[in-house]
Amino acid sequence: MLGVVPFFGYVGLFLLLPVGVLAVEAFRSTDPVTFEETWSTDSVVAVTGGAYRRAYLGSLELSLVTAVLGAVLGLALAVAVLRTRRGRLLRRLVLTASGVLANFGGIPLAFAFIATIGNAGVLTAFLQDALGLGLGGFTLYSMTGLALVYLYFLVPLMVLTIVPALEALRPQWREASDNLGASGWQYWRYVGGPVLAPPVIGATMLLFASAFAAYATARALVGSSVPLVTLQIANALSSNVVVGSENLGKALALGMIVLIGVVMAFYAWVQGRTQRWLS
Template sequence: MISKRQAFIWLSPFIVLVLLFFLVPLLYMLITSFQSNGAFTLQQYQTVLTNSYILQGFKNSITLSVVSAIIALIVTLFAVYAIMNFSEPMRERILILTNLTSNFSGIPLAFAFIVLLGNSGLFTLLFDKWEIGVLSSFSLYSWAGLLLIYVYFQMPLALMLLYPIYDGIQQQWKEASALLGASTWQFWMKIGIPIILPGVVGTFSVLFANAMGAYASAYALTSSNYNLVAIRIGSLIKGDIFAQPELASAIAVLLAVTMVLAMLLSEWSIAKTRRKL
C-alpha cells in the first residue's frame, strides 16, 4: 500500500495537466467574457442575447445536435440488438472496428465525404453517369449534408456506450420470462426497455454534447456558410473581419451552460426513471 503523499506525488503530473489545459483556459474564458477594453461589463452577454444572427447559430446547433443524436440513437439501438446475436469473437471484432471508426472525425471525415458525395464526388459522378436521380436534390454542403456527417460520427460513440447496457441484460432473465409464458415483446416492454432506458437517456445527452461542441467537420465542409455556434466562436477568435475574443468567450460560456443544462436534465430523467423501476 502506498501512502497518500506518494499517491499525490504520482498524481501530480495529471493534476498539473488538468490545471493547465482545462481549469486555466476555463477560468480565462469566464473572466474574459465579462470584459470590454479591460473593464468589467455585461455587454458581451447582452450582445449574444440580442443578436439575431448569434441566436440563430444556437438554434441551428441545438436542432442539428438533437436530430443527429436521435437518428444515431435509433439506428444504434437496432444495431447493438443485432450485434448481441453474434458470437463473442465476432462481437469483439465489431467493437474494435467501432473503436477505430469513432476516432475518424474532423477534417479527414469531411474530406472523405467530399470525395464521395461532393459536387465532383465518386458517387455523385457515378449516379449522374447512370442517370440515377438519388442525389439530384442532395447537397453535401447544406443542412442535410451536415446532418449526414454528424450522424456518421455519432453512431460509433453511441454503439460504444450502448453495448455495455445491452450486455447487462442477462440471458437468465429472458429464459425466466419465457418459462413464465412471456413473449419476446412482453419481455422487452416489461423488463428490457425499463432496464436500458436510463442508459439510453444518458447516451442521448452525451451525443447531444458531442454534436454541440463539434467544429472541425462542420467548418471543413461549410466554412462559415452555415451558422453554427462553434463556427461563430472560431470566426470571432481568429478574426474573419476583426477579432472579438471577449464576445467569443461569452458565446462559449453560454454554449457550456447549454451543455450543462442538457446533462442536468438527463440526470433528472435518469433518476426519475430509476425511481419508477
Template structure:
C-alpha cells in the same frame, strides 16, 4: 510512517489527474468566464447581451437542431446495431470486428471526414457521378456545405460512438431475467415492455445525451465543410476570433464559449444522473 500519512498516500495518485484537469479544464473555464464579462480591458455585459441578438440565436438554434437530430438518429441506429452485436457470441468474430471498426470510426473526424464526404457526394464526387451516369439521379448540391450536410457527416461518427457507449448496458441484461419472464408466460414484447425496456431506458437516454454533447462541441469537421457563414455556434466563435467583419469583438467568442459550456454542463449533469441510475442494476 504515521497513520495520517498512510491514509493520504493513496490520494497522491490523484495529483496528476487533478493537474490535468486544472490545466485543461479549470483554467480555460476561468479564462472564458472572465473574458465573457470583459470588453477592451474593462468589465462589461456587452458580450453577454450580444448572445440575445438574432444571428447568435439563429446559430444556437441550428447547433441544437444538428446536435439533437444526429443524437437521436445515432442513438436509434447505433442502439439497433449494438443489440445485433450483443445477440451473437461474446467472443465471436462479429463482435470483435464491429467493436473494432466502431472504435476507429467514432474517432474518425475533422478534415479527413469532411474530405471523404466531399470526394463522395459533392458536385463531382464519386457516388454523385456514379448515380448520375447509371440511373440519372443527381444528388449534388450546396446542401453538403450547410446544415443538412453537417447533420449527415456528424451522424457518420455518432452511430459507432453509440455502439461503444451502449453496448455495456446491453451486456448487463442477464439471461436469467429473460428466462424468468418466459417461465411466467411473458412474450418477447412483454419482456421488453416491462423488464428490458425500463432497465435500458436510462442508459439509452444517457447515451443519447452524450451524443448530443459530442455533436454540440464538434468543430473541425464543420469548419472543413463550411467556408462561408456561421450556421452553428463553433463556427460563430471562429468568426468572432478571425473575421475581418467582427473586428474588436474577440471577447464575444468568450461569451459564445461560455454559452456552450453552460449547455454542455447541463447535458452532462443529466447524463451523470442517468448513468448513476443505470449503475444500480449493472453491478
C-alpha cells in the same frame, strides 16, 4: 493520495483554468476608441440575439437530430450484432470498426465525403454519367449533408457506448419473465426497457454533446453557410469581428460550455442510475 495529484493538476490547468478565463473575459468590454477594458455584460447580452442566437439554435437543432438518429441506428446495430448466432467474430469486427470510425472525424472525414458524394464526387459522377441519375436535390454542403456526415461517427460511438449495457442484461431476467407467463412485449415494457432506458438516454446525451462541440468537420464542409455556434466562435477568435467586440467569442464559448455542462451533468446522473440497476 499523492497519486491523484497529477490528475487534479491536469484538470485544473487544462479544464478549470480555461473555463475561469472565459468566465472572466466574457464579462469584459473593450472601448473601440481608447481600447480601455471595463466590466460589462454587453458581450453576454449580444450572444443571446441576432446571428448568434441563430447559431445556437442551429447547433442545437443539428445536435438533437443527429443524436436521436445516431442513438436509434446505433442501438439497432448493437442489438442485431449481439443477437447474431455465432456472432463472436462479427461482434469483434463491429466493435473494432466502431472504435476506429468513432474517432475518424475532422477535416479528413469532410474531404472523404466531398470526394465521394460532393458535387464532383466519385459516386455523384458515377450516378450522373453511368446511370443518368442525380442525388435528388440533395447537397452535401447543407444542414442535411452535415447531419449525414455527423452520423458517420455518431452511430459507431453509440454502438461502443450501448453494447456493455446490452451485455449486462441478465438471461435469468428473461427466463423468470417467461416462467411467469409474460410476453416478449411485457418483458421489454416492465423489465428490459426500464433497465436499458438510463444507458440509452445517457448515450444519447453523449452523442448530443459530441455533435454540439464538433468544429473541424463543419468548418471544412460548410464554412459559414450553416449557422453553428462553433463556427461563430472561430470567426470571433480569428478577429472577424468589429473593433471592440473581441470578447464576443469568449462569451459564445462560455454559453457553449454552460450548455454542455448541463447536458453532461444530466448524463452523469443517468449513469449513476444505470450503475445501480446493473451492479
